[in-house]
Amino acid sequence: MDGSHIVQPELEISLLGEPRVFSNGVLVPLPTSRKTRALLAYLVRTRRTHRRDRLCTMFWNIPDDPKASLRWSLSKLRRVLNTPDHMRISADRERVRYDGRGSVLDIDAIQTALRVSGPSLQVEDLEQMARRLDGVFLDGLDGAGDEGFECWLEAERDDARAMRVTVLRQLVSHPDISQATAEKWLRFWRGIDPDGADAHMETVAADAQGLRDRVPGLDLLMARRSTSVTVVEPVTDAAAKPAPAPAREHHPRRQQQRIGFCAARDGTKIAYATVGSGAPILRAGNWFNHLELDRESPIWGRAFSKLAQRRTLVRYDERGCGLSDWDVAKLSLETFVEDLTTVADKLGLERFPLIGLSHGCAVAIEYAVRNPERVSGLVLIGGFAAGWHHAACSEERARREAVRRLTEVGWASDNPAYRHIFSLTFMPDANTDVLTWFDEYQLQATSARNAARFQDAFGNIDVRQKLAAVTAPTVVLHSKYDQRVPIAQGLELAREIPNAHFVPLESRNHILVEDEPAWDVCSSAINAFLSEHGI
CATH class of the missing domain: 1.10.10.10 (Winged helix-like DNA-binding domain superfamily/Winged helix DNA-binding domain)
Structure with missing residues (x-):
């Protein structure tokens, strides 16, 4: 030119x-x-x-x-x-x-x-x-x-x-790059992100050998030890074409949402919402929920719509955020499980599938182990068994602690940059409108103090010893290039939970957004899982 x-x-x-x-x-x-x-x-x-x-x-x-x-x-x-x-x-x-x-x-x-x-x-x-x-x-x-x-x-x-x-990953994977040049950039990638680089190359090796649909595929992907995980090739609707926009009458923003409140054993008020009709499906709380603002979400709105088409979708705000009590003494895995238990008991849910996202996966796992007779299936998306206090290297812990300090001093600021840190790591490929919405959503979902406390609570989570005790049918879905929770942590869930199915998603987003193909893959895989097990 x-x-x-x-x-x-x-x-x-x-x-x-x-x-x-x-x-x-x-x-x-x-x-x-x-x-x-x-x-x-x-x-x-x-x-x-x-x-x-x-x-x-x-x-x-x-x-x-x-x-x-x-x-x-x-x-x-x-x-x-x-x-x-x-x-x-x-x-x-x-x-x-x-x-x-x-x-x-x-x-x-x-x-x-x-x-x-x-x-x-x-x-x-x-x-x-x-x-x-x-x-x-x-x-x-x-x-x-x-x-x-x-x-x-x-x-x-x-x-x-x-x-x-991100740039190095695209370079290493670029179809027009020579092998020697790709290896050069791979060395740079390993220098700053060894786990991500190795997981990527192991995934490439597994894909190349056509092993993703049977057990040995995960041996290559993990390159550590044998596993009993079944890796499922994602099923898509309409030959993998993006699904059309949902009909207006099925969208939770247009359906009537019924909000109620219940009290946990320590007196904390927990807000919950139900939408749709039919057999219940419960979504565990995750990150910052806000039952009212979620309804206008460009991120979760379509997902709520699909889940509520033939079921009663139950959601709730964890203590410390949304419409639930913010001024609480403790935020921990134990209190998160208590919140879930309180809602399930309040609504008289006898047996139901449970969906967990991010740290909500650990909450769902802990609940399922304690109440095997009530959980008919587990859907775990972008999850982890051990938080960063347990599983992260010293460098990663230092970064997490720095972000926590930044949260304390800047979360409530008019400057969205303090919250944009989370938006970009949760959804690096989302468009500007979605990121802007999420920046403001976080501000309204919780306080600066609780945002910092949540990060500590997530870091202290550890359900690694509970994974083998899960008896419910389980599907684990995880973005291959998740910028927030590496795919290796999702693979750990699938490897240790008996007979779990694993579905890799072609995305960098920790929170899938509606307009990316991985969202449709994820949705179809969940529907296939629920249908397969008659849930």
Whole structure:
């Protein structure tokens, strides 16, 4: 392509590596002050209005005059970013604003390319991204701000690392790449994500040998020890074509939802909802539920619709979130199981299939082991047996703890970036509208304190010793490239639960979204499982 036809942006900003700014292709000298550079990066990356007093606290919490320090830094940044035609940095007595129109930010450009172009990216594009993402986000600016800035910086670095893993995975799998080049990039991938890289290659090996439909397939996939898991080839409706949008009358947003309340043994009020008619199916609570807001969800709405077409779908909000009591003494696996038990008893559910998502899988497993006569089947999606306090490496634990600190200081902020960390790891391939919805949903679903407490509770979960005691028919579904809970953890569930079936899903999303093919595969596999066992 003739480069003369490429329109160069007026301003290019790079935050991968040391911060740099280019105006019409020419490098612009930045102020030498580390705090001023950190302020530049924070304004540019967050892309929103900030209160002056918060910026003063974040960067200049000193006995001297922090307001004067902020004014000085803003004057320096105006010289870098503003032009006669475009005032990118503006401020009044209370707020500071950044207008990014006409500029390109390197990490944003990579993120957009991955979301929009995805698998259609060329090898050359992916290689360039991989090299750019090799640079440390805001290299050299550690300690330039307070704890809130440090938590934000660490979370941004985690996001950049996750993007690099995505790019490397696409490179290694690209149909146009040579074997030697693929092996080179695989070494880079293993350097930052050994478990993900090995699981991917083992999955490729299993697929290539056509073993996914019988037991030995999992030997290759796990490459650890023999297993009794049955790996089921996903069944799709209408020859794997995406299902049409559900009829309006079947959508829970249009069906009448009946909300009630019941009290756990410690007096905690638990909100539950039923929709549809017929035999019951119960969904265990997971992450942050909110019975009312879920009904308007672009994520779960269609799933609720399909489940409620011929059944009574029962959902509830765990303690600490949604319409249930928020001010509770304890959040733990034991209290989560107590919430499920309270709802099942309140509704007089004698025998029913139980669906678990994410940490809800462990809750469902624990309940099923304690009440084998009541659970007719287990559907486990994106789950794990042991939380990060037990199963994660020291590096992963450090990242989790950093995100927990960030949650405490920023969850309730007007800035959605603090919650966007979760949105992006839960649904890296979701579109902007879905991510924006989920950012706001989390804010309304629980408090900052409880969001941090939930993370601790999830980390302490451990049902590994209970898996062999499950007697209910079980299907385990897990995204191959789950960015939140690696597929190896789903495979552990399937390997240890007797006679479990395993269904791999072609997705990076921990929470499947309605418009991705994996959603239809998952839905069809669940229906096939329930039909097969007459549940």
